[in-house]
Amino acid sequence: GAVVSQHPSWVICKSGTSVKIECRSLDFQATTMFWYRQFPKQSLMLMATSNEGSKATYEQGVEKDKFLINHASLTLSTLTVTSAHPEDSSFYICSATPSGYNEQFFGPGTRLTVL
Amino acid sequence: GENVEQHPSTLSVQEGDSAVIKCTYSDSASNYFPWYKQELGKGPQLIIDIRSNVGEKKDQRIAVTLNKTAKHFSLHITETQPEDSAVYFCAASTHNTNAGKSTFGDGTTLTVKP
Numbered sequence: 001g002a003v004v005s006q007h008p009s010w011v012i013c014k015s016g017t018s019v020k021i022e023c024r025s026l027d028f029q030a031t032t033m034f035w036y037r038q039f040p041k042q043s044l045m046l047m048a049t050s051n052e053g054s055k056a057t058y059e060q061g062v063e064k065d066k067f068l069i070n071h072a073s074l075t076l077s078t079l080t081v082t083s084a085h086p087e088d089s090s091f092y093i094c095s096a097t098p099s100g101y102n103e104q105f106f107g108p109g110t111r112l113t114v115l
Numbered sequence: 116g117e118n119v120e121q122h123p124s125t126l127s128v129q130e131g132d133s134a135v136i137k138c139t140y141s142d143s144a145s146n147y148f149p150w151y152k153q154e155l156g157k158g159p160q161l162i163i164d165i166r167s168n169v170g171e172k173k174d175q176r177i178a179v180t181l182n183k184t185a186k187h188f189s190l191h192i193t194e195t196q197p198e199d200s201a202v203y204f205c206a207a208s209t210h211n212t213n214a215g216k217s218t219f220g221d222g223t224t225l226t227v228k229p
Contacts, residue, residue, distance in 0.1 A: 004158075034216070042221070043204060043219050043221045043222050044159070044219050046216070049216060095158075102147040102149075103149065103161060103164065104161070106158035106160065106161075108157055109156070109157065111156075
């Protein structure tokens, strides 16, 4: 149990385009999902906390208009990188927390490369 | 806010030896401490966790100890195997606040030599 999927697993796009990444909890409901960004050989950097049915809470320094988060259901959250630029290239990882628990279960990550 | 420090940043051991990774945290309100294993190109995987009302927890070759007074917790891997090679992250969070938002350590790259 506690499986989280992400789609796509990797994406290459041109500068200026928008990219949507989906995060799904497959066998549990998650009122809270988290979005992270990870640079090579570094730790996970929390970008935002996504709560079902409400606006996401962004960490300091993360542009909410650039990284749009939608958590429309208890099993799906999406991250849209708008007007992507090469500096947005990174490994994006989501995690989901079952309702009432602390455990975070991570997705496999999405490798974004912006040309 | 919470600050988590993790040591060492790299660790190399011979197969069959034990490996120990240590973390310290700053917020005495933290009460949930998970450990994650991340293999190259994959998302982190929860391998063991401990809550503040427990001093030690063991799962086969993996154990975690917690010292609340000193605010530190450690991951112990015994009889290491090459497949244990990965990056390990510790984290700390406060149950029922911030919806489980965790603060992560910087990671330890463990290499197990055959």
